[in-house]
Amino acid sequence: MGEPLRVGIVGAGKISGQYSATLSGLSRVAVTAVADLDPARARLLAGRHPGARVVDLPDLYAAPDVDVVLNLTTPNQHAVVALAAIAAGKHVYGEKPLAATGADGLAVIEAAGSAGVRVACAPDTVLGTGVQTARAAVEAGEIGVAHAAAAFMAVPGHERWHPDPEFYYQRGGGPLLDMGPYYLTSLVHLLGPVRRVVGMSSRPRGRRTIGDGPRAGTTFPVDVDTHITGVLEHEDGALTTLMMSFDVWAAHLPRIELYGSKGSLSVPDPNHFAGDVRLFTAGAEAWGVLPPRAGYAGAGRGVGLLDLAEALTEDRPHRTGADVALHVLDVMESMEASARCGASVVVRTTCRRPDAITSVLDLG
Structure with a gap:
């Protein structure tokens, strides 16, 4: 089945607990890094995933052990985080909506197409x-x-x-x-x-x-x-x-x-x-x-990352595609x-x- 898809989480707010509970039970997915404006929240979330570390945003984007950025920020930051992750060569899985505006959502999709990375979006x-x-x-x-x-x-x-x-x-x-x-x-x-x-x-x-x-x-x-x-x-x-x-x-x-x-x-x-x-x-x-x-x-929330991991392995479209979002x-x-x-x-x-x-x- 190959190596697990390595996930860096941006945003450790209320919804992150549901994602964390699901991801903890998936062998195909591994959380490796967490970033949040509140270091205490980031430490709490990282502590639920053995080996995961708390990092600053630039370090998370640059981390070689992060394949996909899980974007759990508030809607007005969805496009900002997604574009930064894409610029660093990372796949993106975001909470809904894709962005605060359609124009921002289109910019995310176009950037991903140019970078050759995938964008997935809740709901899964x-x-x-x-x-x-x-x-x-x-x-x-x-x-x-x-x-x-x-x-x-x-x-x-x-x-x-x-x-x-x-x-x-x-x-x-x-x-x-x-x-x-x-x-x-x-x-x-x-x-x-x-x-x-x-x-x-x-x-x-x-x-x-x-x-x-x-x-x-x-x-x-x-x-x-x-x-x-x-x-x-x-x-x-x-x-x-x-x-x-x-x-x-x-x-x-x-x-x-x-x-x-x-x-x-x-x-x-x-x-x-x-x-x-x-x-x-x-x-x-x-x-x-x-x-x-x-x-x-x-x-539970996060199963879309499993589908993304399998889609990358099988070279097929993932079912939480950015075009739908x-x-x-x-x-x-x-x-x-x-x-x-x-x-x-x-x-x-x-x-x-x-x-x-x-x-x-x-x-x-």
């Missing part, structure tokens, strides 16, 4: 048994021709649980750019890329209050719209109704449902890797649960543009639909 939840089992059912024709979908993410806001939530409400944040990638990436896997969008948005509250951690009670301004809704027209003609909100206390809504000529499919929360996939077909009396058919079993970012920016102008917007980019995982795979 689409590689779990939830979305992959749903995709297997769609491709087997179990709902016939898929002609519509619904996707809803409705919560009160991340300030209730995150100790430093301001970045969710600044440029590059908001419910669409924060949570939209999970839903939109899943929809690309299930229905293909998007051709045109219509969007509307609002900002019911101008300030938010931190509800947890040492800064609980602190208020801060909201600089982005926090309730976004609209319709996506996929390239094959299917229509998806989408709502992303930080302004809903509770709702009885599906995460993702697909509607076809022969039935309907309920897809589990795309923010997770697994969950029940439910199928209702014409003539059925009730929804049935499909057993897992495809995807990484027991996966750029297209998803373009779809989100197009929805925001539509909300501003009051008209439909044609999405400028497209992408290759990633290869499906055709069986249930164990982590290795």
Whole structure:
């Protein structure tokens, strides 16, 4: 199988713990270096990976034992870190979104192409048994021709649980750019890329209050719209109704449902890797649960690095490709543009639909 893919992590914040837990169990991936503005956080993260060391950013980029930079910084730093890593000849795996703007995302992709390195981007939840089992059912024709979908993410806001939530409400944040990638990436896997969008948005509250951690009670301004809704027209003609909100206390809504000529499919929360996939077909009396058919079993955040490692070894495209991430970012920016102008917007980019995982795979 060759040597493990050696990972240098930039950013040791809250999400790094989930990545660390997954990467610790992967024989094909090894964390060798960690950099963070807070040395204590960096030491804590490095201590979870035997042999990993704490380094400054320039040293991490230059390190000969770092093959790929795992970019876990806040969205406004995604492109900055990615471009520096690419300039040092490193592959990049980044948290979503690919960048704070489509222009920055395109610059990252172009730089990687010139340097001959790969860029991958979260979410890798689409590689779990939830979305992959749903995709297997769609491709087997179990709902016939898929002609519509619904996707809803409705919560009160991340300030209730995150100790430093301001970045969710600044440029590059908001419910669409924060949570939209999970839903939109899943929809690309299930229905293909998007051709045109219509969007509307609002900002019911101008300030938010931190509800947890040492800064609980602190208020801060909201600089982005926090309730976004609209319709996506996929390239094959299917229509998806989408709502992303930080302004809903509770709702009885599906995460993702697909509607076809022969039935309907309920897809589990795309923010997770697994969950029940439910199928209702014409003539059925009730929804049935499909057993897992495809995807990484027991996966967690970071499994995309395993897929990248195997793709490099097998010389094939990785399934968390930057073209999908750029297209998803373009779809989100197009929805925001539509909300501003009051008209439909044609999405400028497209992408290759990633290869499906055709069986249930164990982590290795």
